[in-house]
Amino acid sequence: MPEEWRRIFKNKGDVQSCSNYRGIKLMSHTMKLWERVVEARLRKVVEICEQQYGFMPRKSTTDAIFALRILMEKYGDGQRELHCVFVDLEKAYDRVPREELWYCMRKSGVAEKYVRVVQDMYERSRTVVRSAVGQTEEFKVEVGLHQGSALSPFLFAIVMDQLSEEVRQESPWTMMFADDIVICSESREQVEENLERWRFALERRGMKVSRSKTEYMCVNEREGSGTVRLQGEEVKKVQEFKYLGSTVQSNGECGKEVKKRVQAGWNGWRNVSGVLCDRKISARIKGKVYRTVVRPAMLYGLETVSLRKRQESELEVAELKMLRFSLGVTRLDRIRNEYIRGTAHVGRLGDKVREARLRWFGHVQRRERILETDITFLVIFASVFSLSCYFAYNLKGRQLLHTTYKMFMTAAGVEVFSLLFFCIYWGLYARDGVGNGCLKILGKLLFSVSFLVFLLMLILLGKGFTVTRARISHSGSIKLSIYMTIYTITYIILFIYEAEFFDPGEVLYAYDSPAGYGLMSLQLLAYVWFCYAVLVSLKHYPEKQPFYIPFFAAYTLWFFAVPVMALIANFGISRWAREKIVNGIQLGIHLYAHTVFLIITRPSAANKNFPYHVRTSQIGILLSSPKEMGAESFPHHAYGNSSFLGDSQPNFTELFSIQSVSVKNINDAMGFKGQEMAMNTEQKIITTSSPVDFSTTFSPAVTPATSALSPPPRLSSHFTEYFSMQGRTVSQA
Known part of the structure; x- marks a missing residue:
């Protein structure tokens, strides 16, 4: 790697504070391109846990904010306590040991050649300190990740993934966004125990929990909930916390977050007020600047919040004030809000919030x-x-x-x-x-x-x-x-x-x-x-x-x-x-x-497994032909003379719908001796008033002696054909 790529520079901060001197790689654009190539190769082989939201594909700060708000909302609805500890690491990027980085990369499955490539980037890194009397001599930076590097966020994610592998099993309710960690639990004792596990795992790898920035918050707190301690030191207890730029409150409300969004919008408006208040610039251009700079600051994180009408009105009132100032319009001019929005080509903020929520919903559902x-x-x-x-x-x-x-x-x-x-x-x-x-x-x-x-x-x-x-x-x-x-x-x-x-x-x-x-x-x-x-x-x-x-x-x-x-x-x-x-x-x-x-159960002649028998509400003689009746469309099933009746006696009085045949032949064939028969001459329907004895049914020539010696034959499709004889009329009876 060229030597000019290795230099790092100091970023913002007090020059007299040694804690503000961190390695910042911002000057070499060629180095950034090389880091992007290496990062793309590493992402193909390394899988990061789902609890890590920072610098991951298809994830953002909104995902982490949404997950935390939903968790708090569910516990709020159930009137149950939820204990949250917001952990901040002290100079997280600067404290990562290089040997620990190489170990985590290898353990994550990174090929050795890419480990050597990253090692080459970090070896012989040098920097200087600029003072009033000049610059100091160059010295090596042998610990930590490079601030501002395109590759550093993913390398840090690899380290955190390996570091928290054991802790995640005992503390599943953990969300990470780079070095911002949220630990949640149902009990104060459990969250305190999980915090101690994280502290031990971090310090074992050369990192440190910031005591001053770590805070504790309890949702639906009851009396006597107590506080959380870390190595005997009490963690600061708060009623609200600014998590990833969005304010979350212990009571589940979002009033303060709305006020922060209004304040952020005014800050953005003041930053570009020179453009928005310039009378020489058209209203259309001002509207574009407003939509680009001011509105995103007001909408940040609101897709995860359920706004009330009053809070939505508060946002719209602030927006209209900004637009009126930008266009030079006051209340005394008595110009309607719709006209102001139309002039600046800016839609209602409430509609934009709903659009953002719909867009976010689509994002969540696409993932799930x-x-x-x-x-x-x-x-x-x-x-x-x-x-x-x-x-x-x-x-x-x-x-x-x-x-x-x-x-x-x-x-x-x-x-x-x-x-x-x-x-x-x-x-x-x-x-x-x-x-x-x-x-x-x-x-x-x-x-x-x-x-x-x-x-x-x-x-x-x-x-x-x-x-x-x-x-x-x-x-x-x-x-x-x-x-x-x-x-x-x-x-x-x-x-x-x-x-x-x-x-x-x-x-x-x-x-x-x-x-x-x-x-x-x-x-x-x-x-x-x-x-x-x-x-x-x-x-x-x-x-x-x-x-x-x-x-x-x-x-x-x-x-x-x-x-x-x-x-x-x-x-x-x-x-x-x-x-x-x-x-x-x-x-x-x-x-x-x-x-x-x-x-x-498909009704097809090709379906030999068709299970249902013909409905037996009556034995009938119908005028239609077998084809019209659909007899060819369904297979006919044969039933034996079984004694198994599923806990009851069978009803063989109603068996098949049959065609027009001679009543005399029916009597001869079925052996209806002494049984009553009724015939409707118009519809030609014949019903039986008593059960049919099928043991003597299947052959007119069967005698009592032979029927007693031979088992009753099975009912077959020939039975249906027998009762489908053509050319016979009811008058033959």
Whole structure:
């Protein structure tokens, strides 16, 4: 590296104070280009923890301010104490030992060649001290990072990441912006313990906590909360703190922050008042200068604040005063505010605050991918629901729309409304920073209802309901009712836990709670019940294997997906990443369940696994042909003479809708001896008033002797064809 790149210079500050002499690299632009190249290479291989907000891609001071304000707001709503210690490091950049820097770089996975490149930058760095009698001799700077260097912020982030690796495990509620550290905890003792851990970790690496600049603040403080001590020395306790340029108050208010923004706006206006008050400059140019210099100072950090109307008016009044001064207009001129804004081409400050909040909301959601995920799944679930409605229309026309399919449609429709309410909630949240909590609760409630309806449908299908002729017994209905009631109560407990007891410093993650573990246990219990029901149904209805085998395999994956996902999230995913990952996975699991059911129940002749039998509300003789009736569109299932009835006796009186045939032939074929028959001659509908004995049904030539010796034959598709004979009329009866 050229020698002229190595010199460093003193920055601002009192020349008589040795503490103000720091190495500042500002003069060599060629050196800055070289540092940018090295930094880009290092960022490709080094991963910094999410708690570090300083000089990281797609992060800014607003992220850290927003995180702190949200944490304080949640604890304020819950009337719970939150203890925060704002730690400042004493000359953080100047105290980093060079050997520690090389060690942290290697530990972070930086290739040795880049370590040598950075070492070459820092070796033989020299500086001089300028005095009244001249300059001193050059001397080496052998400790610390170079102030003003383009590479120094990222190198410092690497050091802090390695330094805090062990501390972060014990103190997860920590936010860092370069050398500004915020430690939060629910108890004073815990935050004091975490502060001591940080002090030990910092001093072990050659750095030092600034006692004078470290301050302590308590949110929702109760009597007797006490103070925090650091090595026996009491940390200064404050009611407000200026964190990264934004004032946060212990009571959660933002009145002082608004006043600071107004003051910052006036300071910016005074700095450019020579331009803004010059009558020779047009109003349009003044408006551009105002929007470039003054307004950003007034809007800084306000996207993270929920402003009241009074506070918003306070900002707008200050802005209009500045604009009136700039344009030379007074109140006596009686010129409307809209005209002044239009002349300077400056919009209302309140609108700009809302725009900034929307922009910030988009930034947060782009990082979390929650809103985009919800919108995407909303469109997909709406498509699934629409397709199920189309299938239901076809099924209803063929007497195949059964209760379980209606339950599936209900679950899909409720899921659509749940996602819709979630999307509306996030949209309202973007507008005012608060949102409508009722919409969020309603979305969660509908999401739970959709899950419960779908789970109940699976258990009923496993027991053979609407797939076989089995009926659910009274005791079985009671068991299902008790189980679903317990499941519902567990969900209610979960909602109460999230609202009252959930740790607001963590992601609102459903399964990381006692109620969440209860939900996982209930789902595993439901799977055991589901397995037993399917196996018993297959035992007594083996002809249903084409449906039950893929059905059981597909939903075995579904039953285990949620508990496995919860375990992985609890122990394998960082807390900051849970919501954005689990949200997408959970919606994907629900989509998988609905899509599989839609596929295996599709009303198509190619679907050999179609589970439903023809609705048996009556045995009818219809005038339409088999093709018009849709008989070719659905497979026909054969049922054996099974004694398994799912806790009750079967009802074979209502089996198939059939075509116009001779009543005499029906009597001859089915053996209706001594049974009453009724015929409606206009609609040609024949119903039976007593059960049909299918043990003597399948052949007119069967005698009592042969039927007693041979087992009853299975019902097959020939049965339907037999009752679809053409060319016979009712008059033949």
